[in-house]
Amino acid sequence: MQMDDVARRGLVLLGCGKMGSAMLAGWLEGGLPKSSVTVLDPKPSDWLQGLGVRLNEELPEDPAIVLVAVKPQMMGDALPSMQAKGNGTTLFVSVAAGTPIATFEQSLGEKTPIVRAMPNTPSAIGRGITAIIGNAHTTPDQLDLAEALLKAVGQVVRLEREDQMDGVTAVSGSGPAYVFHLIETMAKAGEEQGLSPELALQLAKATVGGAGALAERSDEHPGKLRENVTSPNGTTQAALDVLMNEKDGFPVLLSRALKAAADRSRELANG
Ligand SMILES: NC(=O)C1=CN([C@@H]2O[C@H](COP(=O)(O)OP(=O)(O)OC[C@H]3O[C@@H](n4cnc5c(N)ncnc54)[C@H](OP(=O)(O)O)[C@@H]3O)[C@@H](O)[C@H]2O)C=CC1
Numbered sequence: 001m002q003m004d005d006v007a008r009r010g011l012v013l014l015g016c017g018k019m020g021s022a023m024l025a026g027w028l029e030g031g032l033p034k035s036s037v038t039v040l041d042p043k044p045s046d047w048l049q050g051l052g053v054r055l056n057e058e059l060p061e062d063p064a065i066v067l068v069a070v071k072p073q074m075m076g077d078a079l080p081s082m083q084a085k086g087n088g089t090t091l092f093v094s095v096a097a098g099t100p101i102a103t104f105e106q107s108l109g110e111k112t113p114i115v116r117a118m119p120n121t122p123s124a125i126g127r128g129i130t131a132i133i134g135n136a137h138t139t140p141d142q143l144d145l146a147e148a149l150l151k152a153v154g155q156v157v158r159l160e161r162e163d164q165m166d167g168v169t170a171v172s173g174s175g176p177a178y179v180f181h182l183i184e185t186m187a188k189a190g191e192e193q194g195l196s197p198e199l200a201l202q203l204a205k206a207t208v209g210g211a212g213a214l215a216e217r218s219d220e221h222p223g224k225l226r227e228n229v230t231s232p233n234g235t236t237q238a239a240l241d242v243l244m245n246e247k248d249g250f251p252v253l254l255s256r257a258l259k260a261a262a263d264r265s266r267e268l269a270n271g
């Protein structure tokens with residue numbers, strides 16, 4: 001029902017780069033009519049130009065949703081074009097890292113319903129996860145609408161406080177990049193052990209994809225799944241002794257990396 005309202009009144013996508021494209025691909029795949037989508041982007045990609053959505057055209061009178069997916073640094077340039085849609089019945093959803101709800105309220109009007117969201121790029125294949133939180137003027141129905149839209153591209157979790165968004169960004173917003181880097185570095189290390197680049201990459205991709213799927217589907221904690229791989233005094237134990245090293249192993253490194261991401265998210269809030 002709610003997505004019918006989006007199809008009828010229209011969805012505006014402000015900024016269609018990597019994240020906007022990932023979500024748009026998921027919505028169209030999920031059945032949102034192309035004619036309901038108006039995309040504003042100064043340099044549309046070839047993919048976007050060939051898609052059949054309304055591109056850089058006049059905005060619908062009363063769109064159900066404006067989804068803002070420009071870089072935080074571009075917000076000051078991009079938001080003023082949306083001011084006419086503020087303080088009304090249009091729901092704004094921002095996926096920008098760092099940019100607080102207050103910034104949108106200042107630009108669009110205090111009474112504008114605004115949902116801040118943090119998705120990730122596996123949304124492109126319907127396997128994203130998005131955290132959301134609404135401002136005081138977002139009604140329960142509008143929060144449900146934002147959830148329905150984002151559920152079309154994966155899981156949705158609701159936050160209790162806006163300041164949780166920095167930690168979420170560090171874990172799941174930026175997280176796919178850490179996993180892709182793990183694949184890259186595992187493959188490289190496999191090459192050092194004499195494997196061809198192609199074989200090493202195939203093994204690394206399938207292992208990360210398979211282990212991720214097992215961790216997601218299994219009722220067992222990932223720690224138990226790790227133990228299931230680890231024979232006493234075997235090969236895995238030898239590797240984990242390196243990776244779990246208290247001084248410079250994974251726990252120390254990931255803790256530092258996630259703190260850097262969360263700190264950067266807090267910095268972006270200050271422009
Ligand atoms: N990439 C990711 O994994 C994630 C990104 N995000 C957030 O999503 C947002 C977009 O990130 P991402 O997609 O990676 O960045 P991109 O640079 O790929 O996409 C932003 C798009 O917005 C366009 N743009 C710039 N100015 C305007 C404007 N005034 N009006 C309309 N469009 C404009 C850009 O065009 P041009 O290139 O010509 O400048 C570009 O196509 C960011 O705020 C980011 O924090 C959130 C979660 C994950």
Ligand SMILES: O=C(O)[C@@H]1CCC=N1
Nearest residue numbers: 096097169173174175
């Ligand atoms: O790197 C960034 O700032 C954005 C936000 C989360 C993922 N990409």
